[in-house]
Amino acid sequence: MDPFLALLNSISSALSGADLAAMKFLCRNDVPKRKLESVQSGRDLFVIFLEQRLIASDDVAFLEELLKNIKREDLVLQLKQFEEEGEVSAPDDQPDAHDKRLQKAAIEVICENVGRDWKMLMRKLELSEVKLDRIVAANPCNLREQLHQSLKEWQKWKGRNAKATDLIKALRDCKMNLVADNVEQRLLELNTETR
Known part of the structure; x- marks a missing residue:
C-alpha cells in the first residue's frame, strides 16, 4: 500500500463537511468549477489534486497551505510528521x-x-x-x-x-x-x- 495514499485517506476521514466546503472554496482558482461540483469527499478532492499535480508524495505544500487556511493544525501536523519520517521523498526514488x-x-x-x-x-x-x-x-x-x-x-x-x-x-x-x-x-x- 502506498503510504502517501494512506495518509490522504486518513486526512479525508478527518475532514468535516464544513472543512471540505472551505477547501473547495479556497481552491476555486486551481481546480475547474465543473470538477469541484462533483466532489463529495476529501478523497474526491485529493484525486483531482493528484491528477492536476497540485500535490504529490514529494510535494505537499499546496495541501499544507489549504489545511492551514481551514485551521486544521492537527492535520497539518500529521502531514509534517509524514514528511519528517522521510516518506515524502524516499531516497530510492532519487x-x-x-x-x-x-x-x-x-x-x-x-x-x-x-x-x-x-x-x-x-x-x-x-x-x-x-x-x-x-x-x-x-x-x-x-x-x-x-x-x-x-x-x-x-x-x-x-x-x-x-x-x-x-x-x-x-x-x-x-x-x-x-x-x-x-x-x-x-x-x-x-x-x-x-x-
Missing part, C-alpha cells in the same frame, strides 16, 4: 550521484541559454500550469530563477526518472537545437572527465 551531476550540468547550460521561451520547454517536460504559475508568482521579474525553479520542480517530480536526455529531447522538440547541442557538449565533457 537519481544516483552520476545522474545528479549530469542533470545539474544540463540545468546550468539551460538556465544560461534559454530565455523567454522557458515555459514552452517546461510544458514539453509536462510540468503543470499551476506549478508554473506558482513559480512565476514566487519569482516575479526574474526569468532565470523562474526557469531554474521550474527545472528543480521537474527533477523533484520525476525523481530517478529525471534524465538529462529528456531535457535534450524537450529542447529539440522546442526547436532549441543550439541549446541542446550545448547541453550535449557539456555532458560529453563531464563523461570524459570521469573516465
